[in-house]
């Protein structure tokens with residue numbers, strides 16, 4: 001995301017994703033091109049089943065790497081060390097990507113060690129962990145590098161034994177041939193000296209041979225450390241001589257500390273320094289907010305010192321930001337025509353000639369990510385170099401930003417990535433890392449900056465606040481002939497560039513212009529809304545308000561017409577087809593999650609399939625007891641299709657969700673076990689979004705501050721039984737990610753179920769926990 | 772300065788008696804398995820046992836535990852083989868993992884007091900501990916597994 005934002009900001013064209021110009025590698029071509037010197041018979045595998053396809057991965061900054069020497073090493077004792085170059089924030093990618101490589105290579109998982117890469121995209125290729133891209137972009141390179149090492153091991157054995165490579169075969173962690181046998185460890189040195197085979201010369205495992213890929217039989221690599229408290233997150237890094245800082249940041253973005261009294265802070269035992277930090281004004285990208293830092297010998301003293309500061313804050317141009325009036329303004333804007341982003345057919349004529357029209361408005365408040373681990377970073381600046389330890393989603397991005405802030409060369413900054421105690425997009429923005437680096441440089445000692453929960457909720461890069469207005473034109477037979485969707489929300493772009501008040505192609509690609517409905521006349525519009533706080537991306541991003549609006553509206557339309565939700569939802573999607581963006585009035589810069597559209601087209605068959613399955617599994621249509629209801633919703637995001645069927649039960653006015661079905665079509669399912677955990681997590685986070693997630697502003701400052709007024713769903717009321725159904729696909733159906741796509745359909749499914757349970761329609765998020 | 776038994780070992784914790792126990796454990800005793808999530812008793816990430824009972828270490832001071840026995844995740848078992856930890860791994864509970872030490876300490880104390888809790892008692896007994904990643908279903912299953920073996 002970050003990278004996309006910067007591209008959009010800089011206006012530079014997205015690099016052609018043409019580096020991988022490989023067409024399908026046919027079996028015949030493979031047999032002819034066995035350049036590495038052994039025939040396909042060496043393995044009971046063929047190149048079939050792995051025809052390489054293009055992804056957006058090559059167009060990401062610094063692209064992808066295919067050289068196994070970067071990612072794999074083998075010790076003489078047989079230990080296989082695989083580099084995890086993406087950040088681990090809970091999806092399991094730190095395990096799943098090495099697992100793909102290990103399986104293809106023939107490694108025994110028990111002999112695999114995973115090491116985390118530092119932020120170095122020149123070496124590892126793109127490391128920007130968001131956009132549900134880790135598996136989507138890297139599954140092929142992991143397989144290729146695994147296959148390369150397998151070939152290199154086989155070739156080394158053949159050379160060593162003086163036999164033809166065709167008589168050598170690679171089993172699990174060993175190579176056999178000509179009556180001989182050698183472990184990977186014995187062959188390691190010779191194997192890694194072998195030339196790396198070209199892709200065309202590689203054979204790949206047949207899917208039937210996978211031991212780990214697609215099986216879900218591997219636990220996450222950090223499981224033991226996590227359950228024993230040994231896992232290292234950002235705050236767990238302790239350096240000799242390290243100080244801890246807590247920062248009082250301006251309550252309103254852009255305000256300076258005009259003056260402050262540090263005497264009470266300095267009186268706190270352990271407090272050593274009070275350091276003012278310069279304020280930043282929007283757009284500031286990820287520059288810290290400024291304020292006053294209290295630096296102490298330990299975290300307790302730093303926080304107490306910070307709380308004891310007395311600060312007079314100056315004015316900010318955003319001091320008038322108040323959510324209540326702002327939402328009203330956005331509602332008024334949504335009723336006016338907006339800037340047209342997609343026009344298909346003639347919507348104006350459809351509405352002019354309509355037998356009737358039907359319109360509704362849906363809103364959502366700002367959200368803070370509130371990942372369990374608040375922002376934290378350790379920096380050590382000494383001798384013209386800076387070393388960072390931090391839970392960052394974009395370690396290379398952080399490295400560049402720190403270098404720029406300290407006026408250092410990128411080469412002189414090193415970023416070590418700890419585990420992330422959740423990220424959800426917040427830890428893509430490295431303001432907290434820059435704070436630590438600036439303080440360490442100024443004081444000449446290692447500094448940890450610890451954010452409190454209050455800091456996190458008051459100083460986020462917030463999920464946008466929005467009003468989505470949808471209006472349809474109906475003909476005399478109640479068929480939908482026209483669709484107008486005006487989306488009004490301050491844009492993420494305001495964090496990167498002077499604010500135009502309009503959304504940009506990445507936001508409009510998320511459930512807005514890509515509306516998959518078969519309606520002859522569409523007008524997809526965006527009304528102006530200026531940003532008055534830092535807007536950023538939050539897991540699933542604009543898909544949340546769009547799915548909320550579109551899927552709630554579909555259910556409302558069904559009720560309006562006295563029809564069944566499922567029937568109307570399927571009818572709106574229409575016939576089986578792949579949408580044709582240029583022919584259907586999509587904007588020229590339509591963003592299909594950065595992918596080559598033809599590789600990941602919007603496929604209504606897959607969309608309807610997950611919806612039908614969710615309805616079927618959830619028992620859609622069955623008689624429900626009083627006070628209970630089912631609700632459906634379906635949404636494609638990050639090129640993955642997810643449908644939800646929520647069962648809501650109202651108990652003494654309280655919303656409960658005893659059961660939820662999540663049907664996910666993410667192409668080839670590389671690690672079904674972690675796909676399930678992501679769907680379970682999405683159900684919970686989706687319910688939190690539905691019930692509780694609202695940050696509001698008064699006079700420019702966030703009102704909420706901690707889990708008492710920014711609540712989370714807890715174990716006493718959560719979607720208790722989440723059934724995940726994964727649509728099975730062979731490897732040829734391109735794998736896509738699951739970190740984000742589970743979230744968007746959850747809130748509308750819950751609201752639709754509440755409607756069926758109670759007759760009450762909810763249009764504003766968060767809805768609270770009672771009806 | 773207070774003398775406290777931490778994970779079975781008598782220790783002196785330097786600094787003022789009003790130092791928040793969580794930070795004393797992390798910064799002074801070097802026991803970083805106990806996590807900060809809210810500092811206000813709202814999330815349970817900092818849960819430890821004080822004289823065998825689950826407490827939120829962000830809501831206690833060093834002075835509060837003088838002369839008492841504090842157990843952190845590091846001291847719950849020798850090799851991470853407490854039945855709750857074993858069940859946690861068997862159910863593959865964690866996602867990001869950050870809340871999990873607090874969850875495990877809470878679950879261990881819940882089962883110590885009530886070895887055979889009903890499902891409702893598990894749901895309510897774990898409700899002080901937030902998991903932002905949403906691992907609740909597996910948390911509940913793991914507590915049940917640790918309690919009943921199934």
Ligand code: FES
Nearest residue numbers: 808809810815829
């Ligand atoms: S950190 Fe103690 S309850 Fe949240």
Ligand code: FES
Nearest residue numbers: 867868902903904
């Ligand atoms: S596993 Fe991430 S907060 Fe619980």
